[in-house]
Amino acid sequence: MALRAGDQGQVAMNGLKEKVLTLDTMNQCVRRVEYAVRGPIMLRALELEQELSQGMKKPFTEVIRANIGDAQAMGQKPITFMRQVLALCVDPELLSSPHFPKDAKRRAERILQACGGHSLGAYSVSSGIQLIREDVAQYIERRDGGIPSDPNNIFLSTGASDAIVTVLKLLVAGEGRTRTGVLIPIPQYPLYSATLAELDAAQVNYYLDEEHAWALDVSELRRALAQARDRCRPRALCVINPGNPTGQVQTRECIEAVIRFAFEERLFLLADEVYQDNVYAEGSQFHSFKKVLTEMGPPYAAQQELASFHSVSKGYMGECGFRGGYVEVVNMDAAVRRQAVLSDLAAKAKLSEQIFQRGFPDSLQPVAGAPCLLSRACRLPPRAVQRAQELGLAPDMFFCMRLLEETGICVVPGSGFGQLEGTYHFRMTILPPMEKLRALLEKLSQFHAKFTLEYS
Template identity: 40%
Template sequence: MRGSPQAALQSLAARITQEISQVSSSLMTQSCKNHFNVSHLLACCPQVLAVCLCPQLLKDKSLPLDVRLRAQSLLESCDGGSVGAYTPSSGLHRVRQSIAEFITRRDAGAPSYAKDIYISAGSQMAMMVLVKMMASGQGETPAGVLTPAPCPPKLPMLLDDAGLTLVPYRLTEERGWAVELDELHRALEAARGRCEPRAIYLSNPGIPTGHMQDRKSIEEVIRFAAAEKLVLLADEVYQDSVYGAGSEFVSYKRVLFEMDKHLSDTVELVSFHSLSSGCMGECGLRAGFMEAVNMDAGVMHYVDTLMCFDISAPVTGQLALDLMVNPPKPGDASYDTYTQEILLTRATLSQNAQRAWHFLNALPGMSCQPAMGGIFLYPSLRLPAAITEQAEALGVEPDALYCQRLLQEEGVIVGAGCQHGDAAAAAAADRRHLR
C-alpha cells in the first residue's frame, strides 16, 4: 500500500480478478468497481465517428441521414478531409467555434469566442499547461493555488509536478460541503510567507463530494478572487450530470458576466469541461477544453506555446467534443434516440445516487451528504480503533487499509479519502471518507 493508495488498490484488484478467472471455486465472480467513471458514448457519436474513420460509409443508407451529413461536415474541417491529419495545437477551429456557441447558449448570451477556447487531450492536460504557466517566472517565494479539501485525486500531484504549493481550504461537510468565505480567508492568511497565492481552484459540481454551488456562493468566491487578485480555476466537468432536487448548474462565467462591469471586465477566469465526464462521456477518447476569460493576451500566447509541445488532442476526441456541444436537434433523424438516451442516463444517475445515499446512511458508523451532481458519493465513517492501530503499524492511512480489506473480503473497489487531500483534517476529526 505504499505510494498512491488508488494505484495500489487497482493493482490488487487486477491480481484478484486474474485469480478469480483461474480458480472457479472462488467465492467472488468479479470485482465491483465503484470508484471511477465508466460511462460510454451515446449512439449518435460512435456512428458519426465510424463514418469519419471509414468515409466509404458516407454512402451507407442504413445509417441515419443526419449522421452521414454530420460526418461529412466534420471531415471537411480536417486537413485533407482525414482524421489522420494533425490539427492546430489548440484544436480544430470548427470544433472551437462549436464550443464557443455552446457556451454562449448555456450562459444566456454571455459572449464566448473561439480564440479563447483551447482543446486538449482531456481537461487535466489543459489544467497542467495552465499551472505550469503560473509556476514560471516565480521569484524566491513559490506560487500557490488555493485548493479544496477534499479535492480531485490527481490535483495535488499535478500542482506538485508544476512546482506550485497547494494551499488547502476545508469544505464544510455539515452544510453539504459548502465553500465558506471565512475559510478561504483563513487559508489565504495561513499561506502568507510560505508561498504567493496566485489562483483558487474550485470544482462545481464538486469532485468527489457531489456538492453544488449556488449563485450566491459563486458571487462570494468571485469577489474574494477579485479582492485578492487570484485567477479563478473553475472545474465544471460534471455540469451535464446535475440531478439533485432543486439543483441547477450555473457556470462561473455566467455569474461573472451578470455581475458589475468592474468585475466582469477584470476578473481572470479559466473554466474547464471534458468529454469524459458528461452524459456521453468516453474517457478513452481523451478530449477536453478550457475557456480563458479576461486573461492577458501575452500570457495566453505562452499557454498556446506550451500546448504546442503536445501537438494536438486526438482528432477523434475533438470530433466527439463537437457532437457533445452540438448534439442532434429536433427534426434530425437521430434526435429522438439521442434524447431518450440522455434522459435515461440522467434518470439512472439520479436513482443510483438516491439508492446509494439511503444505503450508506443506514450503515453503522457511516453518514453521507446527498450528491447534487457528478457521479460520486463521499461518505464519512468512523473506523474501529483496531483498524487505526493496524494501519499505523503498517504505515498506511486507515481509510486506505479499510478499502484494501473491503476489496479482499467483498470484492468491492472504492476510493480512499486520503487520496483527496483529506487525511490530516480527517484524522483530527476522527472520521475518514470513502469515494
C-alpha cells in the same frame, strides 16, 4: 546507492551496470505524486481480477470498479449518433453505406471538411480545429443564456485533465517562499494534488464544510490564504463544481462570493465544471462561473481572470476513453494566451536553430515568430548552380527537388518568395511533432552534406 571501487570492478567483470534511473535518481517531484483513484487499491483490484480469472476462490465473483467515474465501464451505453459520426469520420468510405443515417453523414462531412486534407488524422493548430472550437462556443452561449463566447478563447484538449495541467503549468513559478501556491478544496480530485507535486508548487488546502453538505465558505478561503502566505505566493484558486468527490452543487450566491474573494486577493480562478450535466437533486441548479462572472458586471466581468473546464468524459456522454475536453479562458493576458498555443512552437524553433547552426553555420537568422523558417542552407556549389541551369531550374528549386526525391522532405524554394540575386534559400515549417521534426532536421543536414560533396 553508490558502489565502492571494488564493487564497481566486480560489476564491470560481471557485465552488470548500475541502472541510470532508480527511485533515488528519478525526478523526486514525480516520486511524490499520488493519484488515489489509480493507486494501491486499484493495483490490488487488478490482481484480484487476475486471480478470479485463474479460478481462485473468493467471497465474490467479480470486482466492481466503483473507484473512478468511468461510466461506460460500468455499463452506460454510448449515444448511437455520436458513435456513428465518429465511425464516419474515422473511415470516410462508410459515407456511402446505407447503414448510416443522413444526419450523421452530414455531421461527419462537415467535420471532415474542416480537417487538413479532409482527414481526421491530419494535424490541427495547437488550439484545436477552428470549426470544433466554434461549435463549443455556440454550446457555451446556449448554456449561458446567450452570453457571448469567443472561439479564440477556447482551447481543445485530450480530456479536461490535460487542460487543467496546462493552465497550472502556466501559473507555477518561483521557488522557496516565492513559489506559486494554489488553493484546492479538500476533499479534492487527486489530479490537483498530483499535478502540484509534480510541478513542485505549493498545495494550499481549504476545507469544505461536511456538516453543511460540503459547502464552500469564503471565511475558510481567507484562513487558508492567510496561513499560506508565510510559505508561498498564492496565485490561483481551484473550485470543483459540481464537486468531485463530494457531489455538492454551489449556489449562485456562493459563486459570486468566491469571485469577489478571488478579485480582491488577485487570484486566478480555475473552475472545474466537468460534472455540470450531472445535477439531479431537487432545488439544485448548475451556474457556470463564466455566466455569473459576466452578469456581475464591472469591475469583475472585465478584470477577473478565469479558466473553466469541461469534458466529454462525464454527463450524458460518458466517453472517457476518447479523451475530449476544452478550456475557455476569460480575461487572460493576450500575450499569455498566445504563449499557451505557441510554447511548443518556440521549442521547435530553438531546436531548428541549434541543428541548423551545427549543420549549416550562419545559414539561419533567429526564428522570432511564425511557424516557419527561411534558411540560406542552399549555399550551392558552382557546379550545382550550373547543373540547375542546364535543367532550366532555379538553383534552389533544383536543391529542393533533389531533397524531395531522395529524402521525402518537402520544402519550398526561396525563389518562390523573392530573394537577392545570387542567394538561395528554402522555406520550411516547424509544425511537425518534436520527435518527427528532430528526425526531419537531421535527415536534411545529412542530405545537405551529401549534396555539397557531390557537386564540389
